Amino acid sequence: xxxxxxxxxxxxxxxxxxxxxxxxxxxxxxxxxxxxxxxxxxxxxxxxxxxxxxxxxxxxxxxxxxxxxxxxxxxxxxxxxxxxxxxxxxxxxxxxxxxxxxxxxxxxxxxxxxxxxxxxxxxxxxxxxxxxxxxxxxxxxxxxxxxxxx
Numbered sequence: 001x002x003x004x005x006x007x008x009x010x011x012x013x014x015x016x017x018x019x020x021x022x023x024x025x026x027x028x029x030x031x032x033x034x035x036x037x038x039x040x041x042x043x044x045x046x047x048x049x050x051x052x053x054x055x056x057x058x059x060x061x062x063x064x065x066x067x068x069x070x071x072x073x074x075x076x077x078x079x080x081x082x083x084x085x086x087x088x089x090x091x092x093x094x095x096x097x098x099x100x101x102x103x104x105x106x107x108x109x110x111x112x113x114x115x116x117x118x119x120x121x122x123x124x125x126x127x128x129x130x131x132x133x134x135x136x137x138x139x140x141x142x143x144x145x146x147x148x149x150x
Contacts, residue, residue: 010047010091011035014099021141034085038140044085046073046114049093076112084109087140090130100130101139 001009011027018025018038026037035045053070056063073090084104092098100116106129107114116130133139 006049006093007045007047010093010097011045013097014043014045014089014091017099017137018140021137023141035089038087041086041140043087043089043140044075045089045091046075047091047093048073071116073114074112075107075114088114089140090114099135100133101136102130102133103139106133 015025015027015036018036023038028034028036034042036043048071050069050071052067053072055066055068055070057066058064071092075088086104088100088102088104088107090100090102092100102114114130
């Protein structure tokens with residue numbers, strides 16, 4: 001499966017999940033950095049696969065080398081300055097599919113990548129910024145309800 005097919009699979013998964021939750025979803029075609037419009041919110045979907053990546057640490061002059069399962073999403077958009085979505089949906093394809101629904105304010109406007117260590121110890125760590133948003137569909141569904149009520 002090539003990168004485009006992996007991306008399309010992730011977008012299909014997100015689109016179906018949002019529609020099951022009652023959202024009106026429109027897809028954007030081509031190279032548009034905004035992948036979906038969900039009841040007026042702009043949503044950018046990024047898809048990644050977990051892979052083992054080397055990590056290097058130097059402590060007290062000694063160098064240590066580790067390999068950890070890591071998930072890395074590219075958030076950079078070419079030629080679309082100021083094109084910031086309302087919500088980032090970061091998908092990890094595989095069995096099972098994992099989804100992180102993160103408000104743009106959490107990621108920030110200058111971030112070019114998002115990375116997550118995918119180890120059991122890292123999963124248990126408190127304060128991991130992205131981990132708090134895993135499976136948190138209320139970021140989109142709750143936000144659209146608040147905006148419609150206002």
